[in-house]
Amino acid sequence: MAIKDLLVAYQGDEDSKHALRFALQMAKKYGASVTGAYVFAPEQYESQIRHWIGADFLKQMRQVQLEAVAGIEASFLAAVQETAPEVPHEWVSANGPPGLTLARMSRSFDMLITGQFEGAVRMGGRAVQPEEVIVRSGKPLVMVPKGYSIRPFKEEAAVAWDGSRSATRALTDAMQILETKKRLDVVTVNSSSEEAILGWAGEHDIIAHLKRHSIDARHVPLEIKGSLGKTILSYCQESDPDVLVMGAFGRGKLGSLLFGGVSQYILEHQTVPVLMSH
Structure with missing residues (x-):
């Protein structure tokens, strides 16, 4: 649609x-x-x-x-x-x-x-x-984000990916945007911390799925620096994508309205537009 x-x-x-x-x-x-x-x-x-x-x-x-x-x-x-x-x-x-x-x-x-x-x-x-x-x-x-200067779209986007339901929902909701981009970085974070995105599952599957939609997707693994949210936003400051796509990460019970620390941190410190869904 x-x-x-x-x-x-x-x-x-x-x-x-x-x-x-x-x-x-x-x-x-x-x-x-x-x-x-x-x-x-x-x-x-x-x-x-x-x-x-x-x-x-x-x-x-x-x-x-x-x-x-x-x-x-x-x-x-x-x-x-x-x-x-x-x-x-x-x-x-x-x-x-x-x-x-x-x-x-x-x-x-x-x-x-x-x-x-x-x-x-x-x-x-x-x-x-x-x-x-x-x-x-x-x-x-x-x-x-506050003070964001509108610029011509670079036609580049990023997805914070962990293979979870919320990340999958956000990716699906953003497909109409992502299909128009020249490049998509699928970002994961490598860390043993409980806070970190839980591993890189289905690497070939998700990249292959995106390529079937004619999206030039590439996997970008990151090493955690400080915290998960800070690591993702540091990447965004360097790459400056048109939009960061991510799921509404949380730890509450099913149906809870409470966000996890990652979502809250990114919402409070974002430097690029963020598309989030749940």
Whole structure:
């Protein structure tokens, strides 16, 4: 299935503007449309306070909130017009728990693009945890790092690979992107540490699989330096791929929303766009 519609979490700040520019660049390459999305959380008052709040005050607060959303929409439209007015685009907003609502919205799109998560981003005044969005959405999430300078695609990508279900899911979700790249580095980390990616299993199988999709894939083994996350990101700083593809690595029980240390480290220190799925 081709990439045809991209959802961008947008709230008018610099981080979401970087994400939007990246999404517009992708849209131009793949002939896709871009939809800006903003979720504003409903106002919550303690029950004892709510009893004393009048209807006029609530109406006024609602109006202020709607005006703020209208301002964010105007910022989105202006940014599109400045960067890539030829790209089909639209705007949607919703009221609800930001993480869950954003995850549900993304199900109707090919992928969700956001600014960098540093523990959590904020939307509608509330924290949005990346693991909640990734686990609940069922779609890939692309995170664009802070201060990322949009450049022409090198048409090179990297995949952090350990043969696990999550890595396989991310690779499959990214295939429409990877099939357009001139080169793909399949990165593994060699270490006896429990934190490290667990060995290199199926080396011939995964490379052969990718080559059947006409992808110029090569195996890049790395020796661990400091930590697994740091090792992967050090490689990315040197090679500067268009995107790093990885599974949402974790150690919790099945269905847990807790990320492992590797995922958290990469989300907090990423220097290239990261495509992650679960």
